[in-house]
Amino acid sequence: MLKECLENVRQVKPLVHNITNYVTVNDVANVLLACGGSPIMSDEPEDVEDITTICNALNINIGTLNQQSIEAMFRAGRKANELGHPVLLDPVGAGASKLRTDTANRLLEQIRFSVIRGNISEIKTIANGNGTTKGVDADVADQVTEETLPTAVSFAKKLAERIHVVVAITGAIDIVADAEKAYVIRNGRPEMGCITGTGCQLSGLAAAYVAANPQHFTEAVATAVTLMGVAGEIGWERMQEGEGNSSYRNRIIDAIFCMDGETLEKRARIEAY
Amino acid sequence: MLKECLENVRQVKPLVHNITNYVTVNDVANVLLACGGSPIMSDEPEDVEDITTICNALNINIGTLNQQSIEAMFRAGRKANELGHPVLLDPVGAGASKLRTDTANRLLEQIRFSVIRGNISEIKTIANGNGTTKGVDADVADQVTEETLPTAVSFAKKLAERIHVVVAITGAIDIVADAEKAYVIRNGRPEMGCITGTGCQLSGLAAAYVAANPQHFTEAVATAVTLMGVAGEIGWERMQEGEGNSSYRNRIIDAIFCMDGETLEKRARIEAY
Amino acid sequence: MLKECLENVRQVKPLVHNITNYVTVNDVANVLLACGGSPIMSDEPEDVEDITTICNALNINIGTLNQQSIEAMFRAGRKANELGHPVLLDPVGAGASKLRTDTANRLLEQIRFSVIRGNISEIKTIANGNGTTKGVDADVADQVTEETLPTAVSFAKKLAERIHVVVAITGAIDIVADAEKAYVIRNGRPEMGCITGTGCQLSGLAAAYVAANPQHFTEAVATAVTLMGVAGEIGWERMQEGEGNSSYRNRIIDAIFCMDGETLEKRARIEAY
Secondary structure, eight states: OHHHHHHHHHHHOOEEEEEOOSSSHHHHHHHHHHHTOEEEEOOOHHHHHHHHHTSSEEEEEOTTOOHHHHHHHHHHHHHHHHHTOOEEEEOTTBTTBHHHHHHHHHHHHHSOOSEEEEOHHHHHHHHHSOOOOBTTBOOGGGOOOTTTHHHHHHHHHHHHHHHTSEEEEOSSSEEEEOSSOEEEEOOSOGGGGGSTTHHHHHHHHHHHHHHHOTTOHHHHHHHHHHHHHHHHHHHHHTOOTTOOHHHHHHHHHHHHHHOOHHHHHHHOOEEEO | OHHHHHHHHHHHOOEEEEEOOSSSHHHHHHHHHHHTOEEEEOOOHHHHHHHHHTSSEEEEEOTTOOHHHHHHHHHHHHHHHHHTOOEEEEOTTBTTBHHHHHHHHHHHHHSOOSEEEEOHHHHHHHHHSOOOOBTTBOOGGGOOOTTTHHHHHHHHHHHHHHHTSEEEEOSSSEEEEOSSOEEEEOOSOGGGGGSTTHHHHHHHHHHHHHHHOTTOHHHHHHHHHHHHHHHHHHHHHTOOTTOOHHHHHHHHHHHHHHOOHHHHHHHOOEEEO | OHHHHHHHHHHHOOEEEEEOOSSSHHHHHHHHHHHTOEEEEOOOHHHHHHHHHTSSEEEEEOTTOOHHHHHHHHHHHHHHHHHTOOEEEEOTTBTTBHHHHHHHHHHHHHSOOSEEEEOHHHHHHHHHSOOOOBTTBOOGGGOOOTTTHHHHHHHHHHHHHHHTSEEEEOSSSEEEEOSSOEEEEOOSOGGGGGSTTHHHHHHHHHHHHHHHOTTOHHHHHHHHHHHHHHHHHHHHHTOOTTOOHHHHHHHHHHHHHHOOHHHHHHHOOEEEO
């Protein structure tokens, strides 16, 4: 499954429309190119319908939302729905402000999403309508551990069933679930949290993966999550003395660029749950 | 010509006003510093006239245009025209949406540009008023090959004559043309297409080069195109095992930072055509 | 002092709200993570009050200001004042345009800042209400040298007294002053000027440092300035053949990530003045 999903992206070269934050947008673009996809960014309401029409998927990230980009998210989302394109939501900071929480909720009401990817605090906010998000990082009290894993998986599956999406909750342990099944992924490194935007990058990857694997959305997202984790491990192994988070960022994207299906399968720590 | 143009930039240190997209803006700023210029970014309509007044050139890139930045492009463009500053247009995604195509066309009607730089699909859109751009990449059907080169050069020269600009069409083979003459450049690497923003970076360089070489716009642009290609080659030669597009991006900008006129002339694959 | 301030940041992990320019925002985020803080960016007026409420400090940078973000600066600034959070102003390009100069002046009238950090031209503009800023770089005529240092320190202290802030003037020689005392810092490398955003990064660091060292704002800022300079030196020492400003950017952030209190104290060239 992992190898096939990865190779489909390299073959299909999906064009992904991103309405995303200006903090990590360059890394999102480069990671999409690294995985074999192609990025285009547009957040002007008058522009987004045309742009999303020529794309294969839409990635909506509310990280630095504003009135203009919110309007663009709705217009692009409706058009993508109309065309049957997969749409991903990354509810960055949902729970941290009323505008972010409300925008995420309104998007979920009006747009049909294929995938939602966030940290546990953001996804809980989505599920509950409120949260305790500490900025853009998960609240410590929420974090998924080996002890809370069964509860978290059950929560993810129920949410997936209720809102008809693939739910990806990422953190130290990652969960990807639909209404029927779940994958638990234990790849990655804690140091990835010292880089801005690894979550945003993963959302970009996931959008490309579902676009290129339309028959297997859940597996496609699980592969993207595994890919990001394995790349985080390979990138860390290649770190040299004196290097820190800035070089690590480059090394992770490099590892995605160099990844092949065999390496991914060999290093994957993924299980059906 | 190449050495002289390069050294003029390092001596003049042109200040370039960029109204550009938020995806690749950091790389544009760093590549301008790498070549010896200095960047300033401003896209607020109330700010751009003052800013462009203290600059030596204006670089307009429509990659993530919005209503505010479009207004800023017109205001800055008119002021730069009034002051006799060179103005460059990078019509990112012209042909991919009505707003982008229309904005590029309206800019060309109302602002006097010195240079237009884009991929073949974007430039064809400029010439024809419509296009088949696949997102921000050139359509495969359009690409300049050894077979289509004579036609493409002739097209570039005619367009240059008709709209009174230097036309730079970049891709596997690059063409820089004015009404009378053309240069064909065969430097660069295909892997440069795996980095977001090498085109945007080149537009920034070209703006600095025309600012510092006001008597020879066509040669200045041809030198900037050659510089980007040679830097792409040097950067690629310096890639180490396990590195990918993120490190390659750094290595190209590094190569521009380290470039001297002798190296550029020695490695240049440029011919008058 | 240096070691204690550095370790407080790593322990407190201050969350810094940044309203900053889109050119260098990614580096600001990564440098905040490198020093042990956590960044969040938001510049939508409807979002900023909630966001700043959950943060420990506010960093306002006018580098690519627009009407929307200006409104956000005032709203966030007022809320941060209400909550007693430290607020830093980075008046990028004050003196280069009327909008930037006026916005900086209006912010200073209406918001109570704890720290102002800029180059000498920007700070002179703040002090005088006008300036001769060359874009975003300091005017050569203004630069602080060993000869002009006593005058510059005296100017910084008087300004600090008049507007009740810690003043940080950074350049070849850095000055950090309050009404009573000043620190002069001689760390850093001239090549740091070839990277976009080292000033913006330093402002982010300074905001994190005052947040984590609330009893010693002047020392906290002086430590952040020393940290940036020492990181610039370590980064430069680690440069390899063929590397330029893009790799240097990564190496400086890496050096901040790896910095410990002992190294900082050993390499610091700081003196009470």
